[in-house]
Amino acid sequence: MELALAPETMARWQFGITTVYHFLFVPLTISLAALVAGLETAWVRTGKQKYLKATKFWGKLFLINIAMGVVTGIVQEFQFGMNWSDYSRFVGDIFGAPLAFEALIAFFFESTFIGLWIFGWDKLPKKLHCFCMWMVSIGTVLSAYFILAANSWMQHPVGYKYNRATGRAELTDFWKVLTQDTTLVVVFHTLTAAFLTGAAFMVGVSAYHLMRKKHIKVMRTSLRLGLVTLVVAGLLTAVSGDSLGKVMFKQQPMKMASAEALWDKAAPAPFSVFSYGDVAKGHNKVAIEIPGLLSFLAHNDFSSPVPGINDVNKSEQQKFGPGDYRPNIPVTYWGFRWMIGFGMTSFAIGLAGLWLTRKKFWLAPGLRTGDEEPPHLALTKNRTLGARLTKWYWRLAFVTLGFPLIANSWGWIFTEMGRQPWVVYGVLRTRDAVSPGVTQGEVITSLVVFTTLYAILAVVEVKLLAKYIKAGPQELSESDLNPPTKIGGDPTDADRPMAFSY
């Protein structure tokens, strides 16, 4: 009991909960910002009302979501100091810099231009208004980049030296921190996964409306945009995940061995799809394996040896002294599977949707009469899939909306748990990183407060999202169709109601 309530354990739970919660919103924010900016650009260029309607609809969902992303992000910056003060002392010289860069360069961008975008509908010419959304989008991407550079340094510390006099790690090459292979590959993987998330969200919500035969024009456009993004992002997520795996095999062999629950060196090493038994104690009553695939994932050929958990544990003991260097094997093993499984399922559903809604089928003149006709998914040029099957696809696509969120969460849990017992791999142990002066009571208080608050906010957020998803795109008003041509709006309409207000 005493161990379970140790400040380190509590602080880790708090970090896990607040981070995973924060990361429900981040990928959606990143991808929806870009997708909304894209839709608004389409409106500016074509003048078609369906694009403006779509921009406003997705923009609203984006705003509900980014609000939570922003406020939960504040906690992230401060809890290093609160719960992990010895970590902050040890790595502040290195880790603080990308965080400060994020605030100064990315976060200011995002938060300032989002204000301009929300309230600027009747204050800015439409091109400038659209530009603001692109700035928000750039801000979100930069933000992700700096944070992931900081995290990658924890996974694979580079560009620093240990200073015996000050007892801390000190930066020697910031460029290396920003551009090391871990950072670049992780950024690639996280961004592609983010677009997978936003695309699945878009597909799911569009499918919901198409199933109910509502807002067909806007939703058909959104569905196609979502499906294309989903498939492209899904492919790139797999590609980037593969490169990330290869980097990990080199830099954190323990993480990858435990991801596979591979206990002893194998050549060729199989990839375990599923196993039943006790993964925590070496295998396995039932195991479905693909021979040689793990070797391929690690080294690009089907026979190279891959070291197991026991091998890596032994070599780490030689390097760092006696101790247990194994992470929690069931969490890493299953986390890795849930991540890939849920991510790839969404990709597969997207692929099916893209095929089912091909232009020559879905929009074929024989299959529809007008713009507002409810769609039937076509199986072939001459035969539709049938109302019931069409409906099932919409249902499936709607459910898929949540899959990437699960995949993302497990991705982070896997990444962070797989590094244990290290907080900075090979340099600083997690147990040496907690705040020595913070009491058990304080950590428990904050854990309970944050968890309760986040749970309440989750209910609020989901209800609000549901309400606005259900309501669908709104009809456009006079002021939407006649955006101002001057900054600050036209002087003649000074007494006109604001286009958007709190």
Place this chain on the structure above:
Amino acid sequence: MQLHDIWFVIIAFLWTGYFFLEGFDFGIGVLTKLLARNRSEKRVLINTIGPVWDGNEVWLLSAGGATFAAFPEWYATLFSGFYLPLLLILVCLIVRGVAFEYRAKRPEERWQRNWEHAIFWTSLLPAVLWGVAFGNIVHGVKIDAHKEYVGGVLDLLNPYAILGGLVTLALFTFHGAVFASLKTVGDIRERARRMAGVLGLITAVLAVAFLGWTQADKGDAGSLVAMIVAVVALVAALGANRLGREGWAFAFSGITIAAAVAMLFLTLFPNVMPSTLNESWSLTVTNASSSPYTLKIMTWCAAIAAPIVMLYQGWTYWVFRKRIGTQHIAEAH
């Protein structure tokens, strides 16, 4: 001047920017209960800060991030030491952000009212707590030889710090009232001006007591100058407010905040967090700072980014320069 001195100035600057900007939006939050007579006036007040509060808050994140990068020891001691007050501030900032964004997202009166209560309390509490925190930083706290805070929560609630909290609350509310009179039209503008007059007097009494105490305790010639500037600016703000020169009044209430923050940082230097247990255990700009290499990179970043940020944030204020009144508030969507 060495790099860690420059970073001390930059962090003081970031806190000044934060209190200047978020100061008035905290004030507006408090005024939703003090000033607004009905729902649509509440909405007018909230909408005066609508486009900018989020950008204002990032000044805090920058101050926090810059402290982490430039003075890791300070960051570690401060945030682990002031654990529970900081937790309360974070909770407030979370609820506050959500309250602004979600308040108008449902038409039910109860929903909106709940968020309005939230806006008031989550603006008031941080406005007090930041003052308490800075009171303690300036006054010094129990820091041991390992740079750890060893006091409790109750140590933070000493008379000096509490007075500091009251000063920031009064000052920010005054600053908010001046901002409200600058950004609104009609009846509410007049009442905001009158209220600013009253709040300004309360602020003057509290601020003179707090700054005087600070000066007597830790002051030198530099801090005395800053204190005089703060007091003169406050009087000027009150005068300009009375004359109906709202732009000037806002500039002067802003200068008051800047000068008061400057005074606190001047009395602090070269400490960043003095120890009351043993002077030699104090955290200073030298023993709390990062390596020169990190500071150099950060200096480049700040030198390039900060002016650009100020430029586009300034532009935001230009875009939304028009006053608003109850007749401008459309139905919520």
